[in-house]
Amino acid sequence: MSNSNSCLTTLFSGGGGGGGGEFFSKKTTKRNTSSRLNARRGSSSSSEPPSQHSSTDLTMGKRIALFAAIVPTSCSVLFLASWGGTFGTPPAANAREEESFGGSKSSKRSSAKGGSSTNVENGGEILSGKINLNGRRLVAIGDVHGDFPAAMKALEIAGVMDNKGEWIGKNTVVVQVGDVMDRGDAELAIFTKFLRLKKKAMKEGGDVIVMNGNHEIMNVMGDFRYATNGAYLECGTYLKKMKEKEESSGSGGGGSSSANSNKDNSNESEKSPLKKASEQFQNEDPVIQGVRARRELFQPGGAFAMKLSKHPTVLQVGDTIFAHAGVNQSHVKYGFDRINREVSLWMQGKIKNPPDYIVESEGVVWTREYGGKDAGVKYEAEACRRLKSALALTSYPEAKRLVIGHTPQTTGVNSGCKGAVWRVDVGASRGIYGGTVEVLEIKGSRVRVLS
Secondary structure, three states: OOHHHHHHHHHHHOOOOOOOOOOOOOOOOOOOOOOOOOOOOOOOOOOOOOOOOOOOOOOHHHHHHHHHHHOOHHHHHHHHHHOOOOOOOOOOOOOOOOOOOOOEOOOOOOOOOOOOOOEEEEOOEEEEOEEOOOOOOEEEEOOOOOOHHHHHHHHHHOOOEOOOOOEOOOOOEEEEOOOOOOOOOOHHHHHHHHHHHHHHHHHOOOEEEEOOOHHHHHHHOOOOOOOOHHHHHHHHHHHHHHHHHHHHHHOOOOOOHHHHHHHHHHHHHHOOHHHHHHHOOOOOOHHHHHHHHHHHHHOOOOHHHHHHOOOOOEEEEOOEEEEOOOOOHHHHHHOHHHHHHHHHHHHOOOOOOOOHHHOEOOOOOOOOOOOHHHHOOOOOHHHHHHHHHHHHOOOOOOOOEEEEOOOOOOOOOEEEHHHOEEEOOOOOOOOOOOOOOOEEEEEOOEEEEEO
C-alpha cells in the first residue's frame, strides 16, 4: 500500500491507536443542508460558504500534537500539509458541489458614508474600490475554473488578444469576475497569462483586472475540496521552480568548502523533525507533494496568496459594479475599498480572520439572490428592489448596473432586473459543463453579449 493510502487508512479508519475516525471531527452548530442547486445546473461553487465552527473540547494544537504521537510521522506531515481542505484523492474536475454549508449571519458594523471612492495602500500598490473608465471600452469575463483554452477563447472573443496570445485590446479594460481557481488543471497558468496581458494593456492605457471569487477565498482558507489532481501537480511544479529560482539567485560563490560543509551540517542539525520528515517525501507521490505545495502557496502570506491579495473583491468601474456574487446596501455603505483592504490584509496574513463580508451567506462572493432561475430564484422582484437601493447609494458616477459570476447560466450571458444585473458565468470551464464561451461588452450606455 502506498504511503498516501496508508495515511488515509490511519486518518479515516481510526488506525494507529487514534480512537476512531472522529478524532479530528469538530462539534458544529446545526446547519441547513438544503441545496439550492441541482445536477442540471452544475453549479460552479458551493451554495453556501463554509460555516465558522464553534469551539471544540480540545484545541486544534492539542489534537495535532496527539495525532503526531499516535500515527506514523509521514502521515502527520501529510495531514498538516493539507489541513483545512479535504484530504485524500482530489475530486474529479467535473464533480458536483452537492454539500451546502450554512453561512454565518451578517453582523452589525459601523458603516462609512460615501461608499466606494477611496484608494488604499496594498503592499506598495494602490488597491481601489473605484476606477474611472473615461470613455474606455469595458469587457466582462465570467468564471473560468482552471480551463486555459476557455479563458483564452474569452479573451479572443473580447477582441483583446490575438491567436498568438498578444494584447491587441488597446485601452480596453477587461474585468474577470473571479473563480479562476478549482475544477480545472491550469489555474496558475491562467493567472500568469492574465498578469502578462495586464502589463501590456497598461502600456496602452488599458487594464486586465482579475477579481477574487469564492473559490479564491476558499483556497486561502485551506479548503481544497474542488482542486483537481492536475491543479495539485501544477502547484507542485510551480513551487519547485520558485524555490529553485530563489536558491539560484541567493547562491553566492565565496567561502571555503570546509566552511560551507560546516554550514550545511549546522543547518541539518537545526532542522525540526517535521522538516526532516517532509524532505523524505520529495520522491513520493507527486499529487501529495502538490497538496503540500498548494497549502504553502495559498495559506495567508503564501506566495500566491500574496498575489491574490492584490486583486479586488468588489469594484466599481465607471457606472458598472463588479462582484463575484453580488452587493447590497450594507456593502456600498461600508465601502468597496474597505472590503478590498480587509480581504487583502487577511490574505497577506496581517489579520487573523477573513472579513465577514466574504464568509457570510449573503456576502459579496456567496449570495445567490441575483443568480436568476439557475440559482433557484423564482421571483426576483425583492432582489431587484435591494439592488436598486444599493446602486442608488453610489456616486460619481452613480452605478447603473451590477455584473456578477458565481451561478452558471444555462442560457448564456443574460440580464435581470431590467438590465440592472448581468450574469456572465456561462459554465465555460469543462470542469462545469463546457458551456459556449461568451463575454459582455459595455461601451458607454450600450451593453451587448459577444460570442
